[in-house]
Amino acid sequence: MIRNPILPGFNPDPSICRVGDDYYIATSTFEWYPGVQIHHSRDLVNWRLIRRPLERASQLDMRGNPDSCGIWAPCLSYCDGLFWLVYTDVKRFDGNFKDAHNYIVTAEGVEATWSDPVYVNSSGFDPSLFHDDDGRKWFLNMQWNHRTESFGGSPKSPAFDGILLQEWDERTRRLVGPVKNIFAGSSLGLVEGPHLFKRDGWYYLTVAEGGTGYDHAVTMARSRTIDGPYEMHPNVHLITSKDHPEAALQRAGHGQYVETPDGEAYHTHLCGRPLPPHRRCTLGRETALQKCVWREDGWLYLENGGVVPEVTVQAPAGASEAAEPVVIETDFDEPALPPEFQWLRTPVPERIFSLGWRKGHLRLFGRESIGSWFEQALVARRQEHHAFRAETVVEFAPAGYQQVAGLTHYYNRHKFHALGVTWHETLGRVVTILSCPGDYPNGRLQFPAGSGATVPAGPLHLAMEVRQNDLQFFWKASGQEEWTAIGPVLDAGVISDEGGRGEHGSFTGAFAGMFAFDISGSALPADFDRFRYEAITK
Template sequence: MIRNPILPGFNPDPSICRVGEDYYIATSTFEWYPGVQIHHSRDLVNWRLVRRPLERKAQLDMRGNPDSCGIWAPCLSHADGQFWLVYTDVKRYDGNFKDAHNYIVTAPSIAADWSDPVYVNSSGFDPSLFHDDDGRKWFVNMQWNHRTESYGGSPKSPAFDGILLQEWDPATKRLVGPIRNIFAGSPLGLVEGPHLFKRNGWYYLTTAEGGTGYDHAVTMARSRSIAGPYEMHPAMHLITSKDHPEAVLQRAGHGQYVETPEGEAYHTHLCGRPLAPQRRCTLGRETALQKCVWRDDWLYLADGGTVPSVEVPAPTDAARQDPPERIDYRFDQPVLPEDFQWLRMPEPERIFSLTEQPGVLRLHGRESIGSWFEQALVARRQEDHRFRAETVLAFQPDTYQQVAGLTHYYNRHKFHALVVTLHERLGRVVTIFSCPGDFPHGRMSFPVESGEAVPDGALELAAEVRDNDLQFFWRAKGEEAWRPIGPVLDAGVISDEGGRGEHGSFTGAFIGMLAFDTSGRAKPADFSRFVYQRLD
């Protein structure tokens, strides 16, 4: 069986592509660098991260991108002997404008170096590239309307102004021909995330609707002509949990169709798994996969209805390989372990090094936690509702402006951090910084005030999350007993629904290491290991 979610933790907007016996899923990474996660599978049951293709400054520079901006909704496809990746780099979130720029990169294989980006347009986000069987290529994206009146989309949500279609000329690398608004969406509104495919002479269009929250849905339509008109699916929505609050997989929407070599039908979608009592999805938007069937040239979930299932039949009898309960990361290689990312920065040598001090990850303290430019924060996804993380830190601050430690992080308004710094009276201390969703000011609180004085030498720091609760711990290196510090904090605020609430942000929770030095002296902090352990 396929057990959902197949990609746990922050892995939204899954675009799926099959090449022979190999399946690939590309997911959004927003402000986290390098851009786009690509996972691989041979059986649809077991998936492994194999590539983050947007990895150099010429491809992606997100310095200054606000929270929840950056890389939205990539589309991965294969045609003409190469892979094509289409993506948006969003430069603004709040207000009437998005400033969403769409690009295409290509590569002969997933593992190869991907090309420099080719600019396509900026009319809206969630672009997709469809390779027709006659050799022509078509580019679709939602159209963003900064006004309050709708032109081609839903009056209910005029900013989401329908799905645009235009031909892409690969020879000249530009859009050609007329721009057509081919689909206004359903009455649910907020139409986005378009993907086209063709079967039995029909062009099928799947879109995401209802926003990224609990009304999310995959909507389906079809036409004999790629330019429309498109008729709506008899059930309107192929996948949604919006009317079923009891379903395990909530916020279901935004995905793509794929067939096995034998013609079996599947469809990806994003989802969330809320925690009681506040229904906050602390693991962000995850990737799931549903078995489908065809009836009367329409696609339906194999289990019936529209509600996604946790377990669905796999095309093979492959055994599920569960991830290890504990991963002990060492920093003894010249590259980061593949699970880790950082924020926005295309010049990572400015914020960290794995070679300056052998055997450690050295973070160079730059701008403050929450900066949109140069922030030295290296972290991995939270993939479990209950987990423990540990790290070993060597750090000797000269001023209170120099800080390093362990953080449970979502964005600049939602984080908790156990940090080492200097206090004028107490000397070197361990203390807590907390920002539980204070928007727009981003003010921190200090649950243990000045903190606790700590001895010289390396310190071990730990965070233990159990559903909605977070407890920090510390101990001097070599000590046996861990010392709890501070109160139990609200881990549930490190979620899409925390702070501003639903639609205020939509990425995911990370756990990792940080350093900053607002004196401008770039004080280094050395981390010699990092542990992530699933609990219970």
């Protein structure tokens, strides 16, 4: 069986592509570097992260991008012996403008080196590329209308001004011919995330609507001609949980259709799994997959007969049961970061970390603050479970309170908890807590452990346990057996899409990782010699 979500943790806007017996899903990465996650499967059940293709400055530079900007809604396809990836780099969040730039990159194989980007347009975000059976290629994206009161964090439908279609000329590598607005969406509004496919002479268009919160939906339409007019699905929405608050998978929307080699139909979608009592999705927007059927009326429907997605659906024949690792540990002995780790914004990672300075250690160079949009030393992996424990060991010798390094539960500059080793004028080297529990727009720090606890010189073990909405930090010195809890139990639920400004105020996901900053400008390094992530199953 397929057990949803198939990609747990922050993996939104899934674009799926099949090549032979191989399936690939590309998901948004926003401000996290390298850009775009691509997972691979051969049975739709077991998925493995195999590539982040936007990995160098010529492809992507997000320094200065605000939180929840960067890479939005990639679309992955295969044609003419190439993989094609289109994506948006969004440069602004708040206010009337988005400054959303769309690009195309290609590669002969997903795991190969991808090309430098070709610029396409900036008229809106969520681009996709459709390869028609006559050899022509068509570029789609939503159109952003800045002449409204639609501000980031409180979207209004008028800013989402329909789905644009224009032909892409591969020979000249530019858009050609007229731009047509082919679909205004349904009454739900906020139409975005277009994907086209063709079947039995019909062009089928799926879009995301309702915003990426609890009213989210996959809406479907079709036309005999690519530029419309498009008629709406009999149910309007193919997938949505908006009228079913009891459903396990909420916020269902934004996905893409795929067929197996045997013609079985499936559709991806993003989803969230909220925790009571505040309905916060602490794992962000995740990727799920639903089994679908074609009916005699020529429309696609969920196999369950309704519109509400299910946690468990039938997999294709021959699929094997997914085996989820409970403990993932790295000792940083390899020359590259383990694939689950990312950092923020910069295409110059050697400025913020190194695996070569000291064998078996990840060295972070203290740069700008933990809330910087430009250059901060923070290396982290996704939270994939509602309950987990993370541990690390750090060696760090601060000379002043402007130098801090340690362990963090991180969402963005306004939503994080951090256990840091630093220096206090009277206590000496201490471990303390820096917390920013969604205090927008001020982003003020809180210090739940006060000045902290004095700690001895040498390596220091740091840990945190998250159990649903609760977070507790711990520390111990090398050679000690028992862990010491520090500070009160913190609100882990705020490290979520709905924390702080609330729904639509941000939409990425929670990370657990290591950080260092040195706002004195001395770039003091911190050495981490392991990182352990363990799901808490009881």
